[in-house]
């Protein structure tokens with residue numbers, strides 16, 4: 001589903017070069033769940049945005065669902081991303097003018113699904129993340145953790161082949177966090193590929209293997225990687 | 228420093244009444260560090276915004292540094308808040324057009340401090356949160372945890388008598404989180420009063436006592452409360 005080959009992402013800051021990612025290799029197959037851990041600023045969110053074709057590498061290549069994203073323009077990348085990736089952003093990124101259900105239904109309506117069907121799927125996703133009472137609430141009427149759960153629900157609809165979750169339990173208490181991990185694991189077992197960025201080792205434990213980043217590089221890898 | 232007396236905060240949602248907080252009592256003295264824990268949606272952020280005069284209670288009263296905030300208008304509350312409270316918001320709330328150092332210096336410049344002096348204090352705060360390399364970066368050039376640390380540094384300048392931190396370590400790895408807790412604890416020991424909202428029991432352990440919220444009410448309290 002995803003192959004990242006010697007990918008790097010550099011930024012210019014004045015005359016300094018910031019190596020957000022440096023020569024990263026990562027492959028994730030269908031049904032595989034990879035956790036990514038590392039200090040603040042180590043490149044985790046950058047890795048996820050390359051994986052989901054939100055950004056292009058400065059060097060190396062990213063192949064998502066067979067498409068080399070460096071070969072695409074912004075429109076091409078958006079098309080690949082919309083069909084294949086479900087994103088949970090670190091800052092949630094909900095549409096302020098839409099209710100929780102409308103936010104969740106949006107990717108499905110963009111897929112061409114009827115509003116009626118999309119709303120039904122949105123309701124099911126809200127039940128999964130234990131947030132059905134939030135259906136008609138707007139983002140500014142919800143708590144941080146409630147917005148996070150709605151963002152998770154949005155990533156779960158439409159059976160995307162690659163789930164990319166950037167610290168999806170950061171604003172959640174332990175119990176709610178466990179509920180979310182169970183839902184994510186079920187999705188992977190049903191065939192999705194998943195990358196979970198987390199600071200919580202107990203959540204990383206739900207994955208099949210964990211990759212450790214530091215200063216834009218992979219420093220370690222643990223867990224039962226496919227032999 | 229802070230006395231909350233039978234305070235409630237209700238919202239209208241159509242014809243439903245949402246009790247974000249219901250009859251809360253809380254007193255925090257100088258040098259006292261209180262942690263607040265509870266499930267997502269239980270009222271923690273709401274409690275912090277009442278404590279810091281960002282919001283007024285629907286019932287009951289909030290007295291901050293001797294001022295009854297229900298008796299003040301928005302301008303009056305802003306004045307009390309600016310002088311007495313240092314806030315770390317759940318979504319950081321940095322000014323996008325200002326660099327890290329400028330964001331941190333802003334409360335001091337609003338206090339009337341010279342730009343030169345304010346920048347020096349901002350640099351010291353950046354050192355405290357281990358983020359001095361971010362001095363001239365803009366918020367959109369920083370990672371989630373980097374923004375969070377800048378938000379923390381901003382709350383620490385100006386020796387505010389009440390520190391209000393809403394999940395300030397949510398986006399931080401364990402080591403960086405420990406650094407932040409040590410800095411907060413040092414501030415409390417130096418005389419500030421502090422309320423820390425957290426989902427992490429290991430961070431709550433740095434406080435003198437922990438208050439547990441559920442559905443807008445206090446359900447439990449633990450720790451060595453002042454006898």
Ligand SMILES: Nc1ncnc2c1ncn2[C@@H]1O[C@H](COP(=O)(O)OP(=O)(O)OP(=O)(O)O)[C@@H](O)[C@H]1O
Pocket residue numbers: 140141142143144145146171172173238239240245246247265266267268269270271272273274317
């Ligand atoms: N404008 C609003 N209209 C309706 N309900 C609201 C509004 N703002 C907040 N609420 C509700 O008030 C309750 C408490 O919210 P609060 O943000 O204090 O929770 P919290 O404990 O901080 O949660 P989290 O851990 O998820 O950040 C939630 O159920 C929330 O949905």
Ligand SMILES: Nc1ncnc2c1ncn2[C@@H]1O[C@H](COP(=O)(O)OP(=O)(O)OP(=O)(O)O)[C@@H](O)[C@H]1O
Pocket residue numbers: 011012013018019020038039040041042043044045046047090367368369370371372373398399400
């Ligand atoms: N536009 C930019 N210009 C300069 N540096 C940037 C820019 N965007 C990101 N960076 C830097 O790239 C590095 C990696 O950022 P990234 O957001 O991937 O970190 P992260 O591991 O997700 O951190 P966190 O755990 O704090 O969310 C950081 O040092 C960050 O400051």
Ligand SMILES: [Mg+2]
Pocket residue numbers: 044045046090166370371372
């Ligand atoms: Mg990040």
Ligand SMILES: [Mg+2]
Pocket residue numbers: 143144145271272273317393
């Ligand atoms: Mg909150």
